[in-house]
Amino acid sequence: MEVKVELPLRLARVVGARSLNVKVENGTSVRDVLSSALSKEAYCMVVNGGGVAPGMLVLLNERDVRVLEGLNTKVNDGDVVTVLSVTHGG
Template sequence: MAIEVRIPTILRTYTDGEKAVAGAGGTLDELLADLDTRHTGLRDRVVDKGELRRFVNVYLNDEDVRFLDGIATKVNDGDSVTILPAVAGGSGHRTGTR
């Protein structure tokens, strides 16, 4: 059994368009390193200087890893990891009357 990692649309260029990929490791960091051996560049989009990038959210079985042990969070076979880039913005245009 492996760990399923759900990939957001913006990062699927690193996974040949795959929505989910499988990996292995004892921690989130090891899992991302394992994935990077087959999907080069993916880890660099999620990790910067050994920590999760500020605007990338990672969930282990629907729990935000920032409230666990961050990149050192333990993972197990059968777990599900979801990578979600933070989304912000808008048109800046307000509708309605003044």
């Protein structure tokens, strides 16, 4: 099966693409998809310890993975994993 990964410009510069199609097996988690799609440097920017790094959002089909099963959420064929960099302040 295949999952699409969409990246913000900051990560795209590290990885070399704004979106990637990743072939995965049944039962693959969002964490595994990110590990397969991203370089080690980019992966460490997105994943911190057991969860999503501060300042980042990971969406599965436009839903925040934190309201699902976190990075352990299983993906299906045709799913879209979107990584967003959250910048805010005042």
